[in-house]
Amino acid sequence: MARRAFSWKFFRTWVLPPVCVIGGVALGIGFMAWRGDSSSAQALPTDASSTQTSTASFETIEKSVSATGTLAAANNETVSFDASGKVLSVDVAEGDTVAEGDVLATIDTLQLTADYESAKADYADAKAQLSNLEDEADGSDSSDAQIASAEANVTLKKEAVADAKDDLANAELVAPFDGLVTSQSYSVGDSVSGGSSGGSSAGAGAGGGATGSTTSTSGITIIGQDAWSVDVSLTASEVDLIAVGNQVTFTADDLDEFFGVVTDISALPSTTSGAATYPVTLQVTGTPEGLFEGVSVTADIIYLRKTDVLTVPTNAITTADGASTVTVVAEDGTEETRTVTLGEASGSLTEITDGLSEGENVKVTVFGQGGSGDSSDGEFQFPSDGQFPGGGQFPGGGQGGQGGGPQGGNG
Template identity: 25%
Template sequence: MNKKKLIICIAVILLVAGGVYFFTGKSSKGGIKLETAKVSRGSITNTVTATGTVEPVTEVEVGTQVSGIIDKLYADYNDVVKAGQLIAEMDKVNLKAELASAQAQLASSKSEFEYQQKNYSRSKVLYEKQLISDSDYETATYNYEKAKAAYEQSQASMVKVNRNLEYATITSPIDGVVINRAVEEGQTVAAGFETPTLFTIAADLTKMQVIADVDEADIGMVEDGQRVSFTVDAYPNDVFEGNVKQVRLGDSSSSSGSSTTSSTSTVVTYEVVITADNPDLKLKPRLTANITIYTMERENVLTVPTKSLRFIPDESLLTPMDITVTNANMEASAGKRLVWVKNGQNLEPRAVTIGSASGNNTEITDGVQEGEDVVVDFASVANVPVVAETTEKSPFMPGPPGSNKKNNKAK
């Protein structure tokens, strides 16, 4: 019984050794085999990466057109404000004094105007009756026109003073949230050539936009409406979605005369505006975003590895594998490419039409069927057949178990 089991075990070992030799030694002679891939359905995508800054869609800087001291502040960071709501007041002492002076000047000029108007009316009647000289009439006319101009100037000054007094009461121009306050109570602001900013108000933080800087080499692929995904360092595990809203051509009045948004040395970038919803208010103004713009997306299309389109069969490598090649000299017609389909131990060429490509994979519109095996390339394998040991061994080196018995029998 033991002898019978021993014979069965030896037979099994021989069968396993033969299989190893057949699949490793014969079909991959020299450590070479064929790498294949199945024609399958998948997605083809091309992307452009960039960095940008998260910004509110509508952002208003609230300033003042009059110089003075900030008397009261009624809004602070993160406060929700309504359009027309009082958010700050400036000291009005000087402005009220200017108003009083303007009112006095207006009253004086009005009295002078009314007096000269009556004098002019009397002089006109007398002149028509030739009771006064031309010189007297011209003097009356001159004084009337002068008083009239002074009165109109005083009226204009009153409008300006009243408006400056209104400017001292600062209200919110929009509904929104205060995202920046640049002044403190008691601080002096000077409205000269540039209006000083007091507050920055964002209209609606549930709707944000990302201003991305896209390299000039990639901008040609970016179009309005393309899908965008991006992440921010504040929430590294969250992926936010958006769409390209605008590709800005830049300022044509730039010193270089080009249509670039920014240029540093030889690097030219264009601004791309991306809209994004922010319902949970995670996206905050000024966050840095790492952006992926999907410039091309095709779903559920037949794809093959791009390398398979460059494969050329080498019969010197295929013959030891017992693989035959059909129509080895076939050439693709215009607009077609060749792929090699493996059917058992035979390779046959197929002329295919390619569509979109994404680097590693290429879309195939016709010529092959889903599930067929296409040859990608020759590949080396680690299971190279073991060569029988022929080197001479030292008699003093220990051998494997049982080797002493064989030696004794030989003796």
Template identity: 30%
Template structure:
């Protein structure tokens, strides 16, 4: 039976636990006393060390320093870096050509030579393009020849054309009528002016043919004007070559006479004549000795006109001109046509050359001597023109060839060290993949195109291996570039030198204490000496002046920090 303790009178109540008593706090002044004591100890130690380093006359425990002698030794200065082995040359086949592979006469592991055929791709499409380009070149050349002929014709006719642009009088006489004015546009053959020679008249009369046999041009004649009966002296101007039938069926021959116009004669006057006392068989009508019409020899705009009606002109006198604009424009257009035709020929030839060059791309040859590392495409496969196929380290190529005759790698050199690196410097090379062996090489190239990251610039330096037995492309290596090798240099450990302000070292004082084995017990009054520094590597530094061989230098041992922890603790 369960008993409810609250109802059972026999149940004694439990005794309540004592109330929580917080621990008594230590007085604050005690904590501060401890801290002050620790700080005093630390300050005393700092003062002690400073006096020791500055030769302040105090003594320091031997545990604070160790001694190292200045010694003559070979000093090698070097710069280190890491890189990944690569072949000296490599050829990763790329192409933008599309087509089916017809030939691929090689396999992985084969040794190929520069110029050897790797792939031959179906080129029927580009061969058709070449044929079309050849036709285009021939057509362009024919067009050029035609344009050149047209241009030359214009140049050859330019002198004649310029002559035609001049307007000349066809006769000597008076401008009887003017048909045009400046600014008019005329067609070839259009009338410009009529010219009459009113000072001289001609009269054609018929003589019996039998009487004309003794006549000659220039022979004197007497002319009688009908109506006035006036007699005028003239001369024979011309004699007809043939006879004609005159009145009554007689044979006559026309004779033309020329006579000065006394002023009253016109083209309506008539008259008769006699030559050598022989009268003419019939008379005739007077005509002006010279009459003609000036016409345009070419078409164009009339630019000048120097005559007016009633003006006297002489034969071949220039009386006006046409503008030369049309001719000049034709010649310029023809010249431009020739230039365009030349450009068309050049473009067609360039297209042909590109097609022929493209045909060469359908045969892919090796650009180096080397070993085939990968072959990702074979006969019957299609190259899609994207340059890659298969897969190799995330990037794929139809084939990859390595020249393994030599191996190389790049190391990244800090900007503070790059000026020490020169082509030809010896390099010591190690690789974790080939344990226990050190390879040799030399600096092949120093690239001044640096890469800056976070304010620091590093420069790629190419190293060529002199030997590579056991190393393969892709292996990681460490390189030690020998910058300088100095024999018999006076050296001390680099940590013995304070390099700021030129260089200082610490030496045991004259009162230093040593044990029976020569080990330092107390450095005594420490001497601080200024020295001249030379070259250094990661371990030793050269002393050029201020120290002699065998002199002991002090190297400060690391100081523990427990007392500082105590000082800052509580």
């Protein structure tokens, strides 16, 4: 069967007109539907601002610098025997809580008692020798020299008695303050010498009966539980802001907020990785519970605190050419631009020292990201009449009935 040749005349006459009509009708219906339902138009989000009013009120303004540190017991001491002897008893173990004056351990007093009695006898002999020389003195240089030597010997013997008495008293090792035993190295039978401390690991534990033969350099360590400090490091600019006596607020994980004061600010910096910082000591005040050695804390050192100062939101203030103003909104809605004097600023608030009274309302500019809603909420929408911005034109100048981008035919 022969194929029929394509005919442009047939296409233009019977095909093209219906296609154009149908397409034009569809486009017109869609455009009219879009224009007739402006509520379905999507807002174009944009960064914008809105206004509201806020009441001038009295508040507390604070300024602070923050740093981190670790809790350390203010009282932390390792005690040891000053006398020599053999350990007879150990009365505490690690983890025990002790009170000031509690006996921690004791050493054998038999030798100490003998040393004390011997020292007293030597002292008595020295005094007797001095007395005899003084009775026999003839005023000669030799006599005077013997008396002077005897007097020096009496002094030495007297000091020896005092030392022996102290050693006897130190046979009992006592707690210097209330606290927690964090380490204990003595064992029954250990030998200690004056000035050294600790016991042999060969000995038994507290109350044990085994004997040891060597000594170590550790003693009994006690940390206080009622006084704590925190060491932090601040930059030079931060140190310039604070002073001894400033209040401190401490926060830490799993702990309630607690407080303190600045007790020491180093005048000399320390250098770490090329950066100079100044050590600052903070003392915890009160008796907060749950504090432990080595806990990490954040310290806010308050260097400025002003109470009952008149404040407004900082966004309510406009500053130009050195003058600051606020817009005061009266009860009837009328507005007045008023010059004010500013004080301190902290966070989102600024102090007003003159020009405004408590209870007056001021206009505040609120910045935010636009979303759905009217234009006062910072969003862009098509007008409710369904027209494009710019008098019915597409952006770029194309007429509503023409293609704004690719050229289209007249409708």
